[in-house]
Amino acid sequence: MTPPFADPETGAAVKAADRAHVFHSWSAQGLIDPLPVAGAEGAYFWDYDGNRYLDFTSGLVFTNIGYQHPVVVAAIQEQAAKLVTFAPAFALEARSEAARLIAERTPGDLDKIFFTNGGAEAVENAVRLARLHTGRPKVLSAYRSYHGATSAAINLTGDPRRWPSDSGSAGVVHFWAPFLYRSPFHSETEEQERDRALQHLEDTIVFEGPQTVAAIVLETVPGTAGIMVPPPGYLAGVREICDRYGIVFVLDEVMAGFGRTGSWFAAERFDVIPDLLTFAKGVNSGYVPLGGVAISEEIAATFATRPYPGGLTYSGHPLACAAAVATIRVMEDEGVVEHAAALGEKVIGPGVRELAERHPSVGEVRGLGAFWAVELVRDRETREPLVPYNAAGEANAPMAAFAAACKKSGLWPFVNMNRTHVVPACNITEAEAKEGLALLDAALAVADEHTR
Template sequence: MTPQPNPQVGAAVKAADRAHVFHSWSAQELIDPPAIAGAEGAYFWDYDGNRYLDFTSGLVYTNIGYQHPKVVAAIQEQAATMTTFAPAFAVEARSEAARLIAERTPGDLDKIFFTNAGADAVEHATRMARLHTGRPKVLSAYRSYHGGTHQAINLTGDPRRWASDTGAAGVVRFWAPFLYRSRFYAETEQQECERALQHLEDTIVFEGPQTVAAIILETVPGTAGIMVPPPGYLAGVRALCDKYGIVFILDEVMAGFGRTGEWFAADLFDVTPDLLTFAKGVNSGYVPLGGVAISRKIAETFAERPYPGGLTYSGHPLACAAAVATINVMAEEGVVEHAANLGACVIEPGLRELAERHPSVGEVRGVGMFWALELVRNRETREPLVPYNATGDANAPMAAFGAAAKKNGLWPFINMNRTHVVPACTITETEAKEGLAALDAALSAADEHTV
């Protein structure tokens, strides 16, 4: 679709936004949100006629792109039939969504508890783990993001936690593996894996295994940097959980539903958790939906004991109808396979070629449609292009990179000193190469700040 400029409407949309919308994670008077007129496939556009290839897929959730006609039609059909209904009843869209999700989750994760988003999925998964074990503590990694609600933000490892950190939420943090910036002085993936697992076991032992209810990990950490765990790590965590009677929670909110070239990233590592959280890609974000996939042993805890939790909109029919349509579209159109193939054959080699040309690229890492470029000032020392959690003038190099990308029609995902390449899993080879070319041009702006 070719966007038709309409700056007068755009100005009105922006004025109303500035007057009344309170934006998340922002200093309200220091932001300038673009007014968006429309979106389709892998693109969106503003009222001034500027069109962008979206390398963020929203917030890494439009896995099938914007406005897929089959999902739009399913939402319309459900709205005409049953717009909403309370969660205590059996409803066709809810039942079918749960069935389709359970068919794809690993192992015996066959019971689905629906939430409205990923954060409340994490809230309920940790609650289930604590009730199942009778233990208070949950272990989470420093480089992680699990959501913005109270428990989820306390489980989070990045700076967004700091302002809301109570320091008394029963959370203990540990270092997960990340060879490029190893906390374990490792030189190989095997060393990183072995030392990270030993560190985790030491943490469990010193905290008291009998006090630890769960370990929660993003299968492949998303916002924190897309660090694919080394071979054997997740299997090692599974073994530690089994050894000490700890519930293993995998957060697949961002990595799930095709993003890594598998239905769930756990399939890449042949690992089955006890609880798995999901959201985002389950229906491409068309209507808010999240959930927890629950193993048989956890579900049995609540077979004759009420689970003390719920949501008014749990399994909302519109959201579930969108999930049913999205999962069916992904299966019919081979979206998961496409993400794996395009990632391996186009995205990865393209990014590695960029790394050879641009001194600002310290590392390329990822899988499927889930990639990150670590931008550095110096490849030898690996000094980040901007300091950790930089703001203002200290963040100028990344701001320059972002501006250059947008000038070339690419909307980039930027977090600290990284840019993530996370387009729709349905992006075409031509679109992917268009994005890589725009990224190539934008990296020249980052190169100017290298030494």
């Protein structure tokens, strides 16, 4: 690993140019203070002041094989020397091979791949495919979800990032998915939560009119919204409801896919096959923007002689597809999926459960593989969140103080609302994962100060 180095003059110049010209997403531009990054490798990155951080965010939960994997970097370089770019209407080796490798790993008959530039575009096109296939207008999605920031995807999203862009007329209906810890159904067991959530979903469909519903879109395991692992049988129940009413079942695996939950796709862990599956992020560890939709045989047949009215200039970009081919082969050769599963079972899962026993600020921990959430609360008995829902400014001070303590110790945390997520690279070593958990342990003392 390249050691951190100090070059504050360059760091200052990078930051000055950023502040002068870069418009950042999801931010009030005058209130942010972006860290200038000098380099990254594996599970770590470092700044221009020589500070190194263990990245427990995997970027935005996409560097599943860590930063700067030499095999993938070399594949991008080789493809750049061979053919940097070409239009999507042609058959290219990198594009064809990426599609083949992805189709081999998707569940069931999801054997046709429509490439996009990222996850939001994948969701956007999945919704379009479902509406055109069924001839129906409405799409159902869950509260506590995130599906992207393009027009249809942001309306599908269930968290507050939707609110400023919610048109109220996008044909989207939201419903409650299961989440026992904060059950909207007053459930006391996983079985109750599953059954009541399924009944609520079916009631929603019945009252909306089944003949108007094109698709149900769910994150297999919701990501940014809280990593709520669905109770056994829930996704199979949704599949049955979709079949009964002729509704397209879309699973969003943009964050959960490609090893994150300890399987190639989280759908495998629940023995369910959707009609459409969206992916991005881990498909090539985020090295070059890439996403896509895996399409069932039945839906693909709809467009056998009928043109699909959608496309992207950079669909299946050669550099992105070469990175995907190399990433999938690295994951296979190095046993990354199996390693992520073992991390969850032997290191991260036991580690966060131990934190929950020791810290009064930890209300619940949950997850799979390299995909865990730590829910922070003021009061374990009442389950009052450490900060209010969608808190900002002074109301968010306890979480801001916790995050600052993490960073000061050399841990870069994933923080959202009243949670911190443990989502490191899927190939992080056991020693590195334990190091991160120890740093998290120390930082939780700050959260504990705000408990009752």
